[in-house]
Amino acid sequence: MCRASSFLLYRRVSSAWGRTLPFLSNGNRSPYGSVRHPPIRHIRSSSLSWDSQRGVKTDVDSSEFKKWHNGGGWIHSSAKVEPTVVVEIGAVVHSGSVLGANVHLGSGAIVGPDVGIGQATKIGYNASLCNCSIGDHCIIHNGVSVGQDGFGFDVVEGRMLKKPQLLHARIGNHVEIGANSCIDRGSWRDTIIGDHSKIDNLVQIGHNVVIGRCCMLCGQVGIAGSVTLEDYVTLGGRVAVRDHVSIVSKVRLAANSCVTKSINEPGDYGGFPAVPIREWRKQIAKIRQITKMPQSPK
DSSP: OOHHHHHHHHHHHHHHTOOEEOBOTTSOBOTTSOEEOOOGGGOOSEEEEEETTTTEEEEEEGGGEEEOTTTBOEEETTOEEOTTOEEBTTOEEOTTOEEOTTOEEOTTOEEOTTOEEOTTOEEOTTOEEOSEEEOTTOEEOTTOEEEEOOOOEEEETTEEEEOOOOOOEEEOTTOEEOTTOEEEOOSSSOEEEOTTOEEOTTOEEOTTOEEOTTOEEOTTOEEOTTOEEOTTOEEOTTOEEOTTOEEOTTEEEOTTOEEOSOBOSOEEEETTTTEEHHHHHHHHHHHHHHHHSOOOOO
C-alpha cells in the first residue's frame, strides 16, 4: 500500500472512531497519549449480548447505563457502587454487580452481571470478570479473564456437545492474578482461589479447581479441571497438572514438571512424571552417565 493510500485509510478510520481525547475524565493526561473512543451518538438504544448460562442472546438496554462521576466509565442503574469507586473511561459495570469502597477499574475493564468485588481491589486494563466474586485488596492485572466457561465436551453420536458450565469462580482476599491469566468457572463445584495466593502471568486454571491459601503459581502454569491444591503449594514455571488429582500442603514443584497422579506427601518434586526431587536428580544423573558411555563399534 502506498503512503497516500495509507494516509487516506487512516483519515477514514480516525473519523469513524470519533475525536481524539488527550486527557482522561479526571483531568490527567493519558499515559498512552491520545485515547480514541466511539462517539456517543453511535451508541444504539439496545444491543445484543450473549447469556452463557442459558445459551441465548438477550437484549441489553443501553439507556439504563449512566456515566460514572469518578473516572468517566459506565455503570448500570441496578449496580451497587460505592461513591469512592473509580471507573475509568471505557470500563463498564453491568447489572446487579456490587463494587466495594475504593475499588479501581482500569480502562476497558468489563464487570459482568451480578459480579461482586471487595473493597480496595484494583482491576487492570481490559480485564474481564463474569460469573465470579473477587475479595478485598486483590490485584487483577491487565487482560485477566475470570469466570468464563470451562473446557468440557461430550461426544454424542459423533458430535461434540458442550457440557453445562453454570457455577462460579470465587477469588479470596489479598489475591494477585498476573496479566492474561484465565480462571474458568465451575461446572459441578465452584472454582476457588484461596486467600493470599499469588498467580503469575499467562496461567490457565481450569473449571472446578480449588486452590488453598498462600499458594504460588509461576508463569505459564496449566492446571486442568477438578484439581485440588491445598495450602502453601508452589508450582514453578510451566508446571502442568492433569485433571482430577490432589496435591497436599507444602509441596513445591520444579519448573517444567508434570503431575500425573496425586501427591500425598509434602516435599519437593520434579520431572515428567513428577517424582520426589532426589529421585528425579538421580534419574537425570543416570541419563547423563548413559549418554557419556562409549559407543560400541558396529
